[in-house]
Amino acid sequence: MGFKDLKKRFTSSSHDLDQARLQERFCEIDVVSICEAAPRQPVRICGEVVAIQIVPRAGSPSLEVTVGDGTAKAVAVFTGRRRIAGLQPGRGVVLEGVGGKVGNHLQLLNPAYTLLG
Template sequence: MTLRPRGGAPALEAELYDGTDVIDLVWLGRRRIAGIEPGRMIRAEGLISVQDGRKVMFNPRYELRGVKGE
């Protein structure tokens, strides 16, 4: 997880791996989201785009799941 400004506004970025591929999740205008932390399992839904050769989903809808290993 990374806090990285985009266009002068804060953006929270998380890398999601589903066992087959990686996608970057980006929440614009957010510095933190309660429950989203390294190792947390989530389900994300939204429009996928490609930036600099990486899959990216901006402001995805999400559902918090259990912690990895539980």
């Protein structure tokens, strides 16, 4: 580690360092960054699970998984699910589906997913 890297680590905020770590973690996977994903188009994004919550929708549970890749965050909604085995905060995941803009973030409804090690 050079002096410039050490100086950058001490002068950057923890948020900036975390964003850089996420971008480096997923740079080798052939995906589109979340901030570049176009709404209403098939997308393949990758990121780290940031949060998981169960939200009732039309009388049945929906699992909402927030994923971040260092550029933005997206929400994957799995209808009728309370949990997905292996999906937990900190885990890497690839999501494939058609995205839509909800508020200021990308949302994918029932996307195909691949868990990363």
